[in-house]
Amino acid sequence: MKIKLPQWFYQLASPRWFYEFSGKLLPWFAIAAFVLLITGSVWGLAFAPEDYQQGNSFRIIYVHVPASILAQSCYMLMAIAGAIGLIWKMKMAHIVAKSCATFGASIAVMSLATGAIWGKPTWGAWWVWDARLTAMLVLFFLYVGVIALHSAFENTQSADKASAVLSLVGLVNIPIIKYSVEWWNTLHQGATFKVTEKPAMPPEMWIPLLIMVLGFYCFFAVILMQRARIEVLQREKKASWVQEIIQQSL
Amino acid sequence: MTPKRQKRLYIILAIVFGTALAVGLTMYALNQNINLFYSASQIAKGEAPTDARMRVGGMVVEGSLKRSSNSLRVSFDLTDYENTVKVVFTGILPDLFREGQGIIAQGKMDAQGVFQADEVLAKHDENYMPPEISETMKAKKEAAQ
Numbered sequence: 001m002k003i004k005l006p007q008w009f010y011q012l013a014s015p016r017w018f019y020e021f022s023g024k025l026l027p028w029f030a031i032a033a034f035v036l037l038i039t040g041s042v043w044g045l046a047f048a049p050e051d052y053q054q055g056n057s058f059r060i061i062y063v064h065v066p067a068s069i070l071a072q073s074c075y076m077l078m079a080i081a082g083a084i085g086l087i088w089k090m091k092m093a094h095i096v097a098k099s100c101a102t103f104g105a106s107i108a109v110m111s112l113a114t115g116a117i118w119g120k121p122t123w124g125a126w127w128v129w130d131a132r133l134t135a136m137l138v139l140f141f142l143y144v145g146v147i148a149l150h151s152a153f154e155n156t157q158s159a160d161k162a163s164a165v166l167s168l169v170g171l172v173n174i175p176i177i178k179y180s181v182e183w184w185n186t187l188h189q190g191a192t193f194k195v196t197e198k199p200a201m202p203p204e205m206w207i208p209l210l211i212m213v214l215g216f217y218c219f220f221a222v223i224l225m226q227r228a229r230i231e232v233l234q235r236e237k238k239a240s241w242v243q244e245i246i247q248q249s250l
Numbered sequence: 251m252t253p254k255r256q257k258r259l260y261i262i263l264a265i266v267f268g269t270a271l272a273v274g275l276t277m278y279a280l281n282q283n284i285n286l287f288y289s290a291s292q293i294a295k296g297e298a299p300t301d302a303r304m305r306v307g308g309m310v311v312e313g314s315l316k317r318s319s320n321s322l323r324v325s326f327d328l329t330d331y332e333n334t335v336k337v338v339f340t341g342i343l344p345d346l347f348r349e350g351q352g353i354i355a356q357g358k359m360d361a362q363g364v365f366q367a368d369e370v371l372a373k374h375d376e377n378y379m380p381p382e383i384s385e386t387m388k389a390k391k392e393a394a395q
Contacts, residue, residue: 049381051379052383121344122344122372123344123346123372124344124345124369124372125369131286168262169265169269172273184286185285187354189374200375201376201378201379202379205380
C-alpha cells in the first residue's frame, strides 16, 4: 500500500514555513474572531429571544455550547497532531499538539464552569455525576495529564512522544462525551447542534449561537498560532532564520 | 509512506482501537451504574434497589402536585407513561419544576412504596423556544382538541 501525500503536508512540516505562513494568516483570524464574538454575544445576550421555560438564564448557552464544542475539537486536533508527529516524526505536529493542551484545558474549565452556573438555576444543582458531566471532567483531567506529562520530561522529544501517546489513549473519551446523552439516562439535555438535523430551536436563537461557535473557532486559531509561533522560536532558537528575526526585533 | 511509518501508523491505530474496545466493554458492563436514574417501570419491575439511596426520573403527572398548607412538603406522581411512583419531598423546588416537566428525585423508597426524596432536580430538553412561539403552539394544540 502506497499513500501519496500532497505537497502542502510536507511544507507544513517546516517550522520556518509555518512561522511565515501563520504570520500572514494571524491578523485575518484575529479580525474575524473579534467581529464574530462581538456580533454573536451582543445578538445572543441582548437581542435573541428568551426561552419560554428558563427565561434569561438560557442565554448562557451562547458561551457554554461553543466552549464545550471547542474543548472537544481542540482535543481531537491535539490527538491527530500527536499521531502525525509520531508517524512522520514531524517537529511541527508536536509543536501544534503542545500548543493545543493549555488552551484545551482552559476552554474545558470554561465549559464546566458555565455548565455549573447554568445548572444551578435550571436543574437546581451545580454539579451532578451524570455521564455527560463526568465525561467532560475526564476530558479536563486528560488535558491536565498531557500538560503534566509533557513537563515531566527533560528531553523535548521524549516529552512529545509520551504526551502524544497519552492524548491518543484519551481520544476514546470524545465519542463518549458526544453520545453520553443518548446511551444513558442523564440530567443533561440532548445535543444542541446535530450534523444530520436542523436545530430544534428557531433561527433567531441558533444563528447567534452559530456565530459564537465560529467566533470561538477563530479565537482558537489565533491563540493556537500564537502559541505555536512562540514554541517554534524557542525550539529553533539556534537556526539562522530565527536568529535573524530576533536581531530584527531587538 | 515508508514501511517504517506505516508500521507506526498501525501501532497507533492499535492503541486507539484497543483502548476504545477496552473502555467500551467496561462501560457496557457498568451500564446500569452509569445511568443517572431509574424509571418508574424499572422500580415496578423491582430492578431498583429498595434499601439504598437512588434516583428516580420521570414526568410529573398533571394535576398530581399537592402542597402542604403549613410546610414546604409537596407530593406528586412521577410517570414514564407506563408506571407511576408517588414522591414526597420537603424543601424548595427548582424554578423549572412544574407539572408535565421531566424531573429527577434522589432519595429512598419507604415501606409503603412512596419515594421519600431529599433532592429534586428539574430536567429540560434542547428544544429552546421563545415564549410567543410556545404560546401559539399551546393555543394550536387546544384548538385541535
